[in-house]
Amino acid sequence: MAAEELPSEFDVVILGTGLAESVVAAAFSRVGQRVLHLDRRSYYAANWASFTFNSLLTWIQQHHEEPQPEELHDWSSLLEEGEELIYLSNTDSTSVRNLQVFCFTSEEGEEAEAQSPDAPNTTEEVSAGDAVKETSETESADSKYEETNQKPEEEEEEEQASQTEGEEPEADQPTPTAAQSQSEPTKKKISYAQLVKEGRRFNIDLVSKLLYSRGSLVDLLIKSNVSRYAEFKNVTRILTYRHGQVEQVPCSRADVFASRQLSVVEKRKLMRYLTSCVEETEEQRAYNGRPYLEFLCDQQLGNNLQHFLLHSIAMVTEDTPTEEGLASTRHFLRCLGRYGNTPFLFPVYGLGEIPQCFCRMCAVFGGIYCLRHSVTCLLVEKETNRCKAVIDSRGQRISCSHFVVEDGFVGADRKRLATPTRFLSRAVLITDGSILPSNSDQQVSMITVPPVAAGCPTVKMVELCPSTMTCMPGTHLVHLTCQSVGSAFEDLSPVVTRMFRTPQSHDQEKNPSVLWCLYFNMADGSEVKGHDLPSNVFVTFGPDGALSHEHAVSQAELIFKKILPEEDFCPPAPNPEDIIYDGENTSTGGEEEQSLQTEE
Amino acid sequence: MSMEDYDYLFKIVLIGNAGVGKTCLVRRFTQGLFPPGQGATIGVDFMIKTVEIKGEKVKLQIWDTAGQERFRSITQSYYRSANALILTYDITCEDSFRCLPEWLREIEQYANNQVVTILVGNKIDLAEKREVLRQRAEDFAEAQSMLYLETSAKESDNVEKLFLDLACELIREAKQNKLDNNDTAPMPGEGKTISYLTCCNLN
Numbered sequence: 001m002a003a004e005e006l007p008s009e010f011d012v013v014i015l016g017t018g019l020a021e022s023v024v025a026a027a028f029s030r031v032g033q034r035v036l037h038l039d040r041r042s043y044y045a046a047n048w049a050s051f052t053f054n055s056l057l058t059w060i061q062q063h064h065e066e067p068q069p070e071e072l073h074d075w076s077s078l079l080e081e082g083e084e085l086i087y088l089s090n091t092d093s094t095s096v097r098n099l100q101v102f103c104f105t106s107e108e109g110e111e112a113e114a115q116s117p118d119a120p121n122t123t124e125e126v127s128a129g130d131a132v133k134e135t136s137e138t139e140s141a142d143s144k145y146e147e148t149n150q151k152p153e154e155e156e157e158e159e160q161a162s163q164t165e166g167e168e169p170e171a172d173q174p175t176p177t178a179a180q181s182q183s184e185p186t187k188k189k190i191s192y193a194q195l196v197k198e199g200r201r202f203n204i205d206l207v208s209k210l211l212y213s214r215g216s217l218v219d220l221l222i223k224s225n226v227s228r229y230a231e232f233k234n235v236t237r238i239l240t241y242r243h244g245q246v247e248q249v250p251c252s253r254a255d256v257f258a259s260r261q262l263s264v265v266e267k268r269k270l271m272r273y274l275t276s277c278v279e280e281t282e283e284q285r286a287y288n289g290r291p292y293l294e295f296l297c298d299q300q301l302g303n304n305l306q307h308f309l310l311h312s313i314a315m316v317t318e319d320t321p322t323e324e325g326l327a328s329t330r331h332f333l334r335c336l337g338r339y340g341n342t343p344f345l346f347p348v349y350g351l352g353e354i355p356q357c358f359c360r361m362c363a364v365f366g367g368i369y370c371l372r373h374s375v376t377c378l379l380v381e382k383e384t385n386r387c388k389a390v391i392d393s394r395g396q397r398i399s400c401s402h403f404v405v406e407d408g409f410v411g412a413d414r415k416r417l418a419t420p421t422r423f424l425s426r427a428v429l430i431t432d433g434s435i436l437p438s439n440s441d442q443q444v445s446m447i448t449v450p451p452v453a454a455g456c457p458t459v460k461m462v463e464l465c466p467s468t469m470t471c472m473p474g475t476h477l478v479h480l481t482c483q484s485v486g487s488a489f490e491d492l493s494p495v496v497t498r499m500f501r502t503p504q505s506h507d508q509e510k511n512p513s514v515l516w517c518l519y520f521n522m523a524d525g526s527e528v529k530g531h532d533l534p535s536n537v538f539v540t541f542g543p544d545g546a547l548s549h550e551h552a553v554s555q556a557e558l559i560f561k562k563i564l565p566e567e568d569f570c571p572p573a574p575n576p577e578d579i580i581y582d583g584e585n586t587s588t589g590g591e592e593e594q595s596l597q598t599e600e
Numbered sequence: 601m602s603m604e605d606y607d608y609l610f611k612i613v614l615i616g617n618a619g620v621g622k623t624c625l626v627r628r629f630t631q632g633l634f635p636p637g638q639g640a641t642i643g644v645d646f647m648i649k650t651v652e653i654k655g656e657k658v659k660l661q662i663w664d665t666a667g668q669e670r671f672r673s674i675t676q677s678y679y680r681s682a683n684a685l686i687l688t689y690d691i692t693c694e695d696s697f698r699c700l701p702e703w704l705r706e707i708e709q710y711a712n713n714q715v716v717t718i719l720v721g722n723k724i725d726l727a728e729k730r731e732v733l734r735q736r737a738e739d740f741a742e743a744q745s746m747l748y749l750e751t752s753a754k755e756s757d758n759v760e761k762l763f764l765d766l767a768c769e770l771i772r773e774a775k776q777n778k779l780d781n782n783d784t785a786p787m788p789g790e791g792k793t794i795s796y797l798t799c800c801n802l803n
Contacts, residue, residue, distance in 0.1 A: 004618075004671065200708075231681070349676075349677070349680055352676075356675035356676060356677040359668075360668075363667055363668050364644070364645050364666045365642060365643055368670070368671070369667075370673055371671070371672070371673040373671065576644060576645050576648060577648055
């Protein structure tokens with residue numbers, strides 16, 4: 001683990017380990033390019049990362065802290081004749097904002113362990129309706145967190161008085177509070193201390209997406225053999241939220257026939273529609289440019305089916321044009337039945353595994369990896385306006401033919417700002433049960449929530465069960481995502497309050513309780529913006545709000561094709577079982593390379 | 601569904617500092633080679649060797665770090681679903697021994713709870729350069745409830761034993777697990793690989 005010096009010459013240097021950068025890295029390495037892949041962070045996958053509960057708390061902490069601008073080192077001494085420097089941004093404070101954490105469970109379980117007597121401990125209680133009503137603003141016993149833990153969130157001050165807010169204690173041994181949940185005598189709630197203790201069983205994604213079984217990511221995983229590094233679970237059901245109820249959406253033929261909520265007439269209509277919409281017809285074309293909703297209305301399907309088709313199958317909004325709505329409907333139908341009853345897959349251990357799998361592929365083909373290591377500036381040849389080399393955070397000059405960088409590392413002075421950055425609103429909930437209990441407690445559900453009121457965003461929700469290895473037994477992990485209108489809390493808490501039990505919800509006895517939740521906004525990577533950078537520098541953008549991974553995969557492929565138009569993008573890696581090693585036991589000189597080939 | 605000819609398949613993962621001889625151990629075991637001055641193994645993800653233990657065929661899939669340990673940047677996904685970990689250090693390099701607690705932290709964070717870990721002190725052929733006494737390593741391994749073995753990939757000392765002992769231990773555990781939960785309920789984390797899903801779940 002000693003700090004070695006990096007080699008000083010590469011074909012491609014890549015900064016940032018998000019999905020697009022990682023796919024680029026694998027693609028280049030796979031065709032023999034020398035790749036150096038760096039990330040300033042101490043973890044892989046950038047804003048695509050998955051965290052254990054405890055490392056998520058650390059991540060939250062880091063985003064609460066004021067970014068410490070690093071001292072700008074003057075590297076002009078490394079310049080050669082005819083070169084100039086472009087400094088990269090050394091803080092990534094812009095892509096995540098408005099973090100708010102709420103803890104609705106007790107600090108300690110019923111069997112509270114011995115208190116540490118000297119722990120500073122302030123607990124205030126706020127009564128709000130029924131259910132769990134304590135608020136714990138607990139100072140951490142660990143002094144190194146005290147300062148930052150005390151820092152209030154801007155938004156928290158604006159919240160209503162009934163709002164329960166809790167800053168999480170970061171220490172490994174949380175300070176116990178006297179307050180305890182009295183409202184639930186039967187079911188013992190999982191305490192905050194248990195969440196921390198079992199923290200490594202969580203893999204909490206910063207983004208919430210699914211893999212379409214015939215989407216470009218699944219195709220790429222299969223084509224490249226990167227799929228060998230990951231395992232997947234089927235999303236087992238599609239749900240929707242209507243009239244205050246969670247309902248299952250019948251989408252496959254089997255589902256339609258088995259559905260108890262549809263009448264015989266509806267079943268027939270739905271089957272006919274799903275069969276007919278696969279082919280493009282004159283009638284459909286007549287609706288081009290007009291809302292898909294209008295088209296659906298005119299099919300005389302009735303409200304139930306119309307809702308399912310618009311919100312859960314096409315997953316579009318009421319004003320999406322017909323051609324777009326039909327295209328998404330067809331994509332959904334094409335993906336059905338490849339792996340299971342729904343069109344979607346989810347990676348075991350979370351989405352953060354996927355970029356890492358591509359990084360592994362890159363490394364297997366010789367790519368060099370270095371986390372906690374960044375590029376501070378680019379050396380640009382003035383005459384050609386090409387980046388000749390980069391200077392890393394240790395002041396080493398590393399030459400490269402191409403440089404790929406995640407947008408977050410590009411300084412504001414290099415961005416051609418047209419419009420203000422758009423954001424996504426995200427919420428992550430740890431709950432004590434499924435939103436729609438069924439005979440199996442290991443369901444993975446995709447839930448579409450149409451706008452709860454006019455002007456509110458459509459919310460995509462994914463509920464994960466413990467067998468996805470993303471949450472501890474006895475809990476479910478719920479991800480909510482929408483395009484942000486206001487802050488994440490403003491956008492998503494109305495949905496959370498309606499669908500789950502929190503201190504703010506009323507008469508929601510049968511809904512699962514929220515034990516802990518996090519709201520935050522993340523920059524929407526779907527906006528590709530221009531930059532004033534040399535022509536051999538390529539910028540990648542972070543996660544977008546879509547459910548699929550198309551955006552990241554297509555960015556990566558585009559960059560690869562620009563640089564190496566003749567080469568195959570991520571050709572299959574040889575199967576280790578097919579590799580034949582030449583010269584077994586015959587090498588005498590010891591110098592000769594082991595050549596390898598694959599069997600067909 | 602499988603046409604594969606084995607009774608057990610185990611994934612064994614090597615970790616430890618760069619240069620302690622991880623790749624040499626794998627090569628020695630799987631190919632009987634000791635390639636001096638060998639470079640990185642480009643394009644080789646893992647190596648396979650099928651061994652027979654008490655009449656049962658055991659297929660060992662042995663994964664190497666792909667060089668990501670050089671700058672302490674191993675992907676978490678590398679540890680996932682490993683049945684056994686071989687934590688390797690170099691007996692002639694104190695530094696590689698001192699890094700072991702750091703590696704154990706990674707294991708604790710990312711590896712499966714039930715993973716079998718074995719500590720290996722490699723390069724015993726360089727006895728005159730030894731920096732880490734055997735007793736010290738044994739004490740350390742015992743404190744961490746790991747097995748301990750000293751090997752020489754070069755002289756092929758204990759290399760077979762290392763992998764065969766591991767295989768025996770893994771079989772023992774697998775049989776125990778079968779006894780403990782003899783139902784067909786899927787174990788947590790029993791996901792499927794895409795290719796597996798492809799060939800089995802078409803409907």
